[in-house]
Amino acid sequence: xxxxxxxxxxxxxxxxxxxxxxxxxxxxxxxxxxxxxxxxxxxxxxxxxxxxxxxxxxxxxxxxxxxxxxxxxxxxxxxxxxxxxxxxxxxxxxxxxxxxxxxxxxxxxxxxxxxxxxxxxxxxxxxxxxxxxxxxxxxxxxxxxxxxxxxxxxxxxxxxxxxxxxxxxxxxxxxxxxxxxxxxxxxxxxxxxxxxxxxxxxxxxxxxxxxxxxxxxxxxxxxxxxxxxxxxxxxxxxxxxxxxxxxxxxxxxxxxxxxxxxxxxxxxx
Numbered sequence: 001x002x003x004x005x006x007x008x009x010x011x012x013x014x015x016x017x018x019x020x021x022x023x024x025x026x027x028x029x030x031x032x033x034x035x036x037x038x039x040x041x042x043x044x045x046x047x048x049x050x051x052x053x054x055x056x057x058x059x060x061x062x063x064x065x066x067x068x069x070x071x072x073x074x075x076x077x078x079x080x081x082x083x084x085x086x087x088x089x090x091x092x093x094x095x096x097x098x099x100x101x102x103x104x105x106x107x108x109x110x111x112x113x114x115x116x117x118x119x120x121x122x123x124x125x126x127x128x129x130x131x132x133x134x135x136x137x138x139x140x141x142x143x144x145x146x147x148x149x150x151x152x153x154x155x156x157x158x159x160x161x162x163x164x165x166x167x168x169x170x171x172x173x174x175x176x177x178x179x180x181x182x183x184x185x186x187x188x189x190x191x192x193x194x195x196x197x198x199x200x201x202x203x204x205x206x207x208x209x210x211x212x213x214x215x216x217x218x219x220x221x222x223x224x225x226x227x228x229x230x231x232x233x234x235x236x237x238x239x240x241x242x243x244x245x246x247x248x249x250x251x252x253x254x255x256x257x258x259x260x261x262x263x264x265x266x267x268x269x
Contacts, residue, residue: 002105012050018089021105024116025062041065043080057121058102064114068198073150079106079115080198087197088119094161097154098194122193124177128170132224133235135177148228149176152235153193155213156242164209165201169220206266210248218256225268229256 002021003031004010010019014165018024030044036043043063050056055200076190107114126134128151138143142151151173158165165172174193203209214233221229237245260267 001107003103005100005102007055012123013053013103015052016050021107021114021116023062024103024105024118025114027060029060036066038066041067057123059119059121060073061117062115063110063120066115069268079113079116081107084196084198084266085117089159090163091194091197091200094157094163096158096163098197099193122174122176125174125193126177128173128175129222130177131169131175132170132228136225136228143178144228145231147213148232149235150192151175152232154194156238157207158194159206159210162202162204162209163200164203165197165213165218166192167196168194168213168216168222169196170198170217170224205221207244208250211243211251214252215255218252219259223268226256226260236253241265 004013013019013024018027027048029048032045032047041064043061043066045059045061045150048058048060050058061081066080068080085101085109088098088101097151099122101117102120103116105116154167161198163203172195174195176191176193203212206211214236218229220235230253233249235243236242237249240246242248256267
């Protein structure tokens with residue numbers, strides 16, 4: 001099983017001798033970050049540039065026996081990239097800004113499950129943790145608030161559609177710098193992107209999907225301003241627009257206060 005985003009992308013890869021799973025698997029590249037090893041499997045990511053008139057910067061993710069069990073696959077499971085690819089496609093179909101998938105393929109080779117996922121690199125983006133550290137202290141407060149409102153809008157749209165991210169750390173939210181131009185493959189009206197969708201899924205219970213994601217964000221928002229976190233929550237709930245939102249909003253503010261009391265200095269005041 002393998003699938004390119006479209007025929008033009010397939011031709012670009014084929015022009016470099018990378019038109020099928022085997023050639024992509026055998027491509028010699030350095031790892032972009034340490035390989036993730038668990039049980040008898042591994043998963044790693046490399047950065048690659050497809051040379052052309054307009055070079056295409058991509059991330060090639062490869063894994064072997066790095067599976068997750070599901071109800072329909074309780075023994076061997078499926079590649080975690082398969083679930084991530086499915087969720088990327090689901091988010092895109094719901095107009096939730098995420099990565100652009102260029103290729104997904106899997107095979108069974110010598111009794112090993114192998115999978116490859118290629119996505120367009122987020123050029124001109126940075127994760128929210130780095131953005132908060134580097135840009136927020138230097139930019140006007142109005143610019144920061146506009147970005148936080150956009151983040152709240154994207155997360156709210158995700159939840160309104162019955163979906164939950166389930167790993168909503170600040171470094172899984174990417175924000176585009178104002179000076180970055182939008183490419184043809186990156187038509188995104190929002191300045192935000194959600195990544196790392198391996199754990200994302202439908203969650204029918206309104207309170208659970210909203211609380212799990214927002215509490216996760218609060219718990220990992222180290223060095224964020226308390227004022228900015230409260231502003232993001234205010235934008236998300238927008239008065240009484242969310243069913244049961246008033247109680248949930250207060251519950252999250254209490255979680256924020258409790259975290260700040262337990263770990264003084266974790267947030268900026």
